[in-house]
Amino acid sequence: MLRLRGCVLTQLLSSPATSPVPHLRRLISAAAPAVSPNIGFAVEEYLVATCGLTRTQAVKASPKLSHLKSPAKPDAVLAFLAGLGLSAADVASVVAKDPLLLCAKVEKTLAPVVDGLTGLGLSRPEIAHLVSVAGEKFRCRAIIYRLHYYLALFGSSGKLLRVLDRSPYILSSNLERVVKPNAAFLRECRIGACDIAKLCVAQPRMLTSNVERVRAMAARAEGLGVPRGSRMFWRMLNALAFLREKDITAKVEYLKDTFRWSDAEVGIALCKAPMVLALSKDLLQRKSEFLISEVGLEPAYIAYRPTLPTYSLEGRLRPRYYTLKFLKENGLLDHDRDYYCAVVLPEEVFMEKFICPYKEAAPQLAEDYAAACKGEVPARFRFT
Structure with a gap:
């Protein structure tokens, strides 16, 4: 039974993302009749076979789900996550981090959160990303209020998600007493x-x-x-x-x-x-x-x-110094040309001003400069 459910859910998780809710009834009916309460629900096996957790992760997570009597709720949650576009690997990571997500009510908790985040302007892929980094906070409707504030503060969802990748704990900080002050x-x-x-x-x-x-x-x-x-x-x-x-x-x-x-x-x-x-x-x-x-x-x-x-010593300071010195030593550049002005130029501008004009007079210059940027010191850049 678990193997059959696992196959159906795995197929759903690997299919293109659509709306998360319409799949639920079809998924549950396709996955076979509900398990009889008399048989019980093997949580640890479900976590491994259906959710993709390792055996070690499943052993750690299963006590938090020991109250479950059937896979109905977890099946619905997995179908919902698949609809958001999470891959099987993403789902395994999310469930390992927050096993109680499998107990969340889709219609009363998860769907309203997604609707609220969509109303803030987050795209479906961004919401899927948020599920992966937010942990248990994704199960709380308060996340909508928090993200509304942070989106205004950071100016874009892209910046906000970069912060959350590094510091998801900002979702736990008290907005009124800490963050806003x-x-x-x-x-x-x-x-x-x-x-x-x-x-x-x-x-x-x-x-x-x-x-x-x-x-x-x-x-x-x-x-x-x-x-x-x-x-x-x-x-x-x-x-x-x-x-x-x-x-x-x-x-x-x-x-x-x-x-x-x-x-x-x-x-x-x-x-x-x-x-x-x-x-x-x-x-x-x-x-x-x-x-x-x-x-x-x-x-x-x-x-x-x-x-x-x-600036990088190997990637900019040395190569540009060697280039300028080569040009000056060979009478191709005014000796008064300022080193700092050459260092601060963007790479394409430096190439345009100090490499390209000397293709005929110094045909190996571009190659030597590229080698110097990799940490080498070409023979023509060795001065006595």
């Missing part, structure tokens, strides 16, 4: 709606942490010379997020030592590019050695152009 505080800091969305996509805990902790982060940002209302304020909050004060102090001192910056220069650098604080010490050390010792840049030059250390 944090969002209101960020607005008090004169951070625009788009930048609040960017910050909270990058750092979802900015919404779910104690508001006093968020206030403390804002005070640290101001202490580093980035005032509220500055266009860099949200970036500094992102860089400082959940770092301890002593760690921030240590990183600032490391930046001063590594790049040979004065107090004033490190302040200038952080105001222009707060994300240098988020770079590891190893990366900072290697980039400092390259920019100062090999390229020959002055510490003050870097301080006023602090995005330089944020």
Whole structure:
């Protein structure tokens, strides 16, 4: 019997998504008569044969479903999930995460939730994605109210789903006592709606942490010379997020030592590019050695152009330096051409300005540049 039901449900889960409700009666009648209460319902076997759980997952989940006397409710739920477009693998993952979903009432609970989410503008694939990340929260109608708020905050369902992929716990945080006060505080800091969305996509805990902790982060940002209302304020909050004060102090001192910056220069650098604080010490050390010792840049030059250390050493800083030096050494480029201006160009623009014009004079340049971007140092890029 379980094998027959499993075959029917598996076929349904693998068929193209349609409306989830119309299949229910046809599914139940096709899957054979209901199991007699006298025979009982083998939950663990059902989870393995019909839902696709591993034996270990089924053993862990089955106690939560021990009260079930027949597969009628689970069958209806599986048919509903199939109608939303979840694959068999998705269903197995969802059921393993939230076994009690199989006990939900389709008509009274799941269908109204889906209707509400559709009313918010979510597509069927987005709702299916939400089922996979929301866990038990999908069984609660309160999810509609929560998502209505978050959609307005993040600005799009795509951004919201990216946040939920990383931090589904935002669905559990108290909106009135935690999330909304944090969002209101960020607005008090004169951070625009788009930048609040960017910050909270990058750092979802900015919404779910104690508001006093968020206030403390804002005070640290101001202490580093980035005032509220500055266009860099949200970036500094992102860089400082959940770092301890002593760690921030240590990183600032490391930046001063590594790049040979004065107090004033490190302040200038952080105001222009707060994300240098988020770079590891190893990366900072290697980039400092390259920019100062090999390229020959002055510490003050870097301080006023602090995005330089944020670029990939292997993927951008080295290859573009080697290219410019090759062109200058061979008399193909003005020696006054600024390195920083070449580094910040988008890849296609760099190719257009520094590679393509020299196809005849240096036919191997494009190949050498591509090799340098992979971490190699072609012979023509080795200078004595």
